[in-house]
Amino acid sequence: MPLAAEPRTLADRALAALQDDIVRGVIAPGTRLSESELAMRYGVSRGPMREVIRRLESRKLLERKVHVGTRVSSLDPERLSQLYYVREALEGMAARMAATAMSDTEIRGLYELLARHEQQQDLQEDIAYFQREGDLDFHYRIIQGSHNTALIDTLIGELYYLIRMSRYQFSSVAKRPQAALLEHRRIVEALEARDGEFAEMLMRRHISRARRNIEIECRQPSAATDW
Structure with missing residues (x-):
């Protein structure tokens, strides 16, 4: 894309x-x-x-x-959970590959991107953390950084916009914006250290936490009527 x-x-x-x-x-x-x-x-x-x-x-x-x-399209709780399980596996794999495939310049670009994200007022107030698409999206950069065509085609060509919709709808769940930014930084540090195994583990944990928080949110009575 x-x-x-x-x-x-x-x-x-x-x-x-x-x-x-x-x-x-x-x-x-x-x-x-x-x-x-x-x-x-x-x-x-x-x-x-x-x-x-x-x-x-x-x-x-x-x-x-x-x-x-x-x-x-409607993302009912079951479909949303399935989508996040796929993200956890495939984006974890992308992070592992990116640890060896990304150039030093690409990794410096990730630090610069997170510095820009940090300036968002909603994120500073721990209200929401929403990223614009393409190169302004941390996850997009990691996927592209894997330099694996099959992963890129699946996560960006096929699922990217549906994932973006789910991320936007739940960007303020459980006061996770600041925590998510910190997790992004730790992933970049693992990439900089060229530790693919650790980068994959951190990415999988990052998406798994988001999935669990969304599942909790979807079980709330106020959320049930939205589906």
Whole structure:
């Protein structure tokens, strides 16, 4: 997946805007979508909007069902838990590979990225920790840093946006923002030490903690109505 860039055409801008609205929950999971209404809302004709919808289906953010139509994907607790188990295994593997595959320059870039994240007011106040996509996303950098095409295709090409949606929806769960930032730093330190085994363990623990906190959140009575 290319790095995040300014959309060049009306269709590109419509794609970026609709995708962002879905990821951030502006359009709620399960919402049924009308091609004509979306075209009007995002300022494109129905032909380009049809292509936007197709691309978002390929990114798992939209689902088309016979006799139902197109809806925003819903991450029910079971599906969310399964997604995080996959993340734990594959991103752990990516971290192990990145420990030997990343250049010193790439690792310095991770430290610089975390320094930028640290300046976010919501993170400083331990409210939320949300990262923009592409090179501004710590996990994206690690996956790319594995230099393993199969992992990149799976985690970035197939699952990336669905994972981003789940991360955004639960970015403030259990006051984890500051803890998550610290865990990111420790992962980078393991990468800098070229300790693949330790980097994998830290990444797996990092995602496992997030999964357990999300599972607890999903069991709360207030969360049950959201699904």
